[in-house]
Amino acid sequence: MDTRIILESFELVGAKIFLVFAIAPLWITCNTLCLSTLLKHQVPFPNLLYNQVTGDAYNVITPFAGLGGEPYKVTHLTNWISIDTASEGILRDRLIHSLSGLMYTGIMTLVVVTFMPLEQKLFYAFTGIGLLLTIFSALLSFLILSNVPNKFLGGMLKKLKLLENFHSNPLKRSTFLQALFLKLLGRGLNLLEFITIFFLLGIQPAFLEIVTISAMLALSGTLLFIVPQGIGVNEAGISGAFKLVGRSADLGLSVGLIRRARVLFWAFLGVGLHLLVTLFRRLRRENKELKMNKEE
Numbered sequence: 001m002d003t004r005i006i007l008e009s010f011e012l013v014g015a016k017i018f019l020v021f022a023i024a025p026l027w028i029t030c031n032t033l034c035l036s037t038l039l040k041h042q043v044p045f046p047n048l049l050y051n052q053v054t055g056d057a058y059n060v061i062t063p064f065a066g067l068g069g070e071p072y073k074v075t076h077l078t079n080w081i082s083i084d085t086a087s088e089g090i091l092r093d094r095l096i097h098s099l100s101g102l103m104y105t106g107i108m109t110l111v112v113v114t115f116m117p118l119e120q121k122l123f124y125a126f127t128g129i130g131l132l133l134t135i136f137s138a139l140l141s142f143l144i145l146s147n148v149p150n151k152f153l154g155g156m157l158k159k160l161k162l163l164e165n166f167h168s169n170p171l172k173r174s175t176f177l178q179a180l181f182l183k184l185l186g187r188g189l190n191l192l193e194f195i196t197i198f199f200l201l202g203i204q205p206a207f208l209e210i211v212t213i214s215a216m217l218a219l220s221g222t223l224l225f226i227v228p229q230g231i232g233v234n235e236a237g238i239s240g241a242f243k244l245v246g247r248s249a250d251l252g253l254s255v256g257l258i259r260r261a262r263v264l265f266w267a268f269l270g271v272g273l274h275l276l277v278t279l280f281r282r283l284r285r286e287n288k289e290l291k292m293n294k295e296e
Contacts, residue, residue: 216244217237238255
């Protein structure tokens, strides 16, 4: 890699990188609306948004396959709903998130195959992967709508001695489709991030280039999901996509690192927000106790 191109890209973007950071609330809002739909809007939206920002931050900084923040999310939601409802909602949200990833990757891959001139080997590889992801998406959809996840969740909560009687609520197909649409919309809005980065770098790409890069990023993340937060994998996927569309792989790595900066920014922001709120609540509780002692 030519480090000069990477450094020049960083200098060109400069402080305007915060424009990239500012796009994330679009899909964060979509993900929050998805969870709100699954929970039947029982939790106030601002509190649910806080749950998503802080919980996803812990998903980033904990290397447990991106799931380290899920127990925290459940615990926080129990301030408004029961633990079984909270656990069920978070589990369904995670499954639908995975399903939307498979569907989005499959759709983007098939779009690339249809409109992008590819070598014969790449054409067959992309077509096969797109069809396999479509099949996996159908199977996962059937699984989500079945009682299997609820039975698994109920058994796990009982083993952890967190709940004796698990009350499951069937997932309506209309609710499932609405939640899935919101997740897919959030993933689609990720394209705006690439467009903004290109704009800051002074590049005017064709829309098909953006779709191809997004497809490669989604594909690398799907195939190598075991790597925590796709560290290195996402950057390699974007660099490979840049070569595929006839651009510099060094420039692709620059774009990948800018995206990684956005991930880290929101992770630190989420953790910092959680710590500030926790500190504020502790101080407020101590002040109340102090006032009560003075009154006595």
